[in-house]
Amino acid sequence: xxxxxxxxxxxxxxxxxxxxxxxxxxxxxxxxxxxxxxxxxxxxxxxxxxxxxxxxxxxxxxxxxxxxxxxxxxxxxxxxxxxxxxxxxxxxxxxxxxxxxxxxxxxxxxxxxxxxxxxxxxxxxxxxxxxxxxxxxxxxxxxxxxxxxxxxxxxxxxxxxxxxxxxxxxxxxxxxxxxxxxxxxxxxxxxxxxxxxxxxxxxxxxxxxxxxxxxxxxxxxxxxxxxxxxxxxx
Amino acid sequence: xxxxxxxxxxxxxxxxxxxxxxxxxxxxxxxxxxxxxxxxxxxxxxxxxxxxxxxxxxxxxxxxxxxxxxxxxxxxxxxxxxxxxxxxxxxxxxxxxxxxxxxxxxxxxxxxxxxxxxxxxxxxxxxxxxxxxxxxxxxxxxxxxxxxxxxxxxxxxxxxxxxxxxxxxxxxxxxxxxxxxxxxxxxxxxxxxxxxxxxxxxxxxxxxxxxxxxxxxxxxxxxxxxxxxxxxxx
DNA sequence: ATCTAAATTTGACATCGATCAAATCCGTGA
DNA sequence: TCACGGATTTGATCGATGTCAAATTTAGAT
Numbered sequence: 001x002x003x004x005x006x007x008x009x010x011x012x013x014x015x016x017x018x019x020x021x022x023x024x025x026x027x028x029x030x031x032x033x034x035x036x037x038x039x040x041x042x043x044x045x046x047x048x049x050x051x052x053x054x055x056x057x058x059x060x061x062x063x064x065x066x067x068x069x070x071x072x073x074x075x076x077x078x079x080x081x082x083x084x085x086x087x088x089x090x091x092x093x094x095x096x097x098x099x100x101x102x103x104x105x106x107x108x109x110x111x112x113x114x115x116x117x118x119x120x121x122x123x124x125x126x127x128x129x130x131x132x133x134x135x136x137x138x139x140x141x142x143x144x145x146x147x148x149x150x151x152x153x154x155x156x157x158x159x160x161x162x163x164x165x166x167x168x169x170x171x172x173x174x175x176x177x178x179x180x181x182x183x184x185x186x187x188x189x190x191x192x193x194x195x196x197x198x199x200x201x202x203x204x205x206x207x208x209x210x211x212x213x214x215x216x217x218x219x220x221x222x223x224x225x226x227x228x229x230x231x232x233x234x
Numbered sequence: 235x236x237x238x239x240x241x242x243x244x245x246x247x248x249x250x251x252x253x254x255x256x257x258x259x260x261x262x263x264x265x266x267x268x269x270x271x272x273x274x275x276x277x278x279x280x281x282x283x284x285x286x287x288x289x290x291x292x293x294x295x296x297x298x299x300x301x302x303x304x305x306x307x308x309x310x311x312x313x314x315x316x317x318x319x320x321x322x323x324x325x326x327x328x329x330x331x332x333x334x335x336x337x338x339x340x341x342x343x344x345x346x347x348x349x350x351x352x353x354x355x356x357x358x359x360x361x362x363x364x365x366x367x368x369x370x371x372x373x374x375x376x377x378x379x380x381x382x383x384x385x386x387x388x389x390x391x392x393x394x395x396x397x398x399x400x401x402x403x404x405x406x407x408x409x410x411x412x413x414x415x416x417x418x419x420x421x422x423x424x425x426x427x428x429x430x431x432x433x434x435x436x437x438x439x440x441x442x443x444x445x446x447x448x449x450x451x452x453x454x455x456x457x458x459x460x461x462x463x464x465x466x467x468x
Numbered sequence: 469a470t471c472t473a474a475a476t477t478t479g480a481c482a483t484c485g486a487t488c489a490a491a492t493c494c495g496t497g498a
Numbered sequence: 499t500c501a502c503g504g505a506t507t508t509g510a511t512c513g514a515t516g517t518c519a520a521a522t523t524t525a526g527a528t
Contacts, residue, residue, distance in 0.1 A: 101379040102383045131368070146335075155320055155388055203485055
């Protein structure tokens, strides 16, 4: 059995960190005993290098995924062929699970945005399980609920806030709650952050430089905040 | 027992149209027998006049709703106190159901945008039912899935299309599929359509006048399309 | 049919963010 | 440590949309 460096499909090579993320997934975290075993048996683990397609818009949806490590970009093409990110999935995020009961075709393109490990769940197998096992149905509900809430937040964020406000919000979600200075490190390229916030990369860059006036310093992936409280006022 | 004209709360006065909408709700459409009865018993019907608050951001979420007739506006306030619509709910739409398993507080304001009849479901009662009855859990899943998909479409639409394109898309979803001329009537004020599409009312108006070049004529709530096919090319 | 208030449109701006190109920075591998 | 290539920033510009005010239209009530 031969595997390329680009794609490995195995249930065995799960490192500890990936395993921990997997077990905290809404799909697995509340399961025990038999349900957990059955759910795990519908799953396989996939590792991909950067910029590999996971699925394409319009394809038959026969699996959904959880990100264990790395990042996944969900995007669509506009009329001119330009890509617009709909969602950036981080470790712990699930995507395409809404097609369990919502449709049969993928609705956008999915591609890795880094070397990425995914848990792949067979759509039909999980459908069958959810029909049988109460706690699995509940896990599906919890996952969908959380996903829906973050997606509605995304709409609200897009419609309500300017670019600097969105960036400030993002920084604040990663900062200690008290008011003083803080320093955080982006876990990914600015490219991806731009996609999360619905901005072009240049707009993100300009938003950062607007925030300099509010005491935000950016060097590479490191963001220093002079006064967390001041950032809230933006 | 006295009722004001502004709010009537009763299970009895459901006209035929409202009843038909109610039974097609994802929450009820797939239920039969005992499940249907139990679900109905957690429900009450509420009628409100225009511009009445249903709930406010931050309040305790003890119910979710289905729109039977009329429209509901979900919105948030930005820092300047300006309202931005997050979602416009039409007859058949459910809102706040993501809080069944996703949180305990309402995340935005909800207010009627017309005289409106709602089905009100007690949150805790439905939670208990979903834990007991398989088909109710499934109904919840279906509802959440569909809602999640439309919300992701909303993000995509916002990020991918210009104002005239969004308006064209909206018109096309209400037009016969073949290519010729067509005429539709908006079921609500343009105000609401603007909110659905994430536009200021003035921007909607300008989008319509842009579409005049493509053979779209607007008089009041009536929209005439010269060539449906041409509209797709926008 | 007429009147009135509300909704919509239009005009004039101001702003924001996208786009393209060029310069610079950063991280990685040798 | 150095050099390279990709990522990011910056500059210049443009187009799209929000905003406010005024004109006009529409819908509902009398």
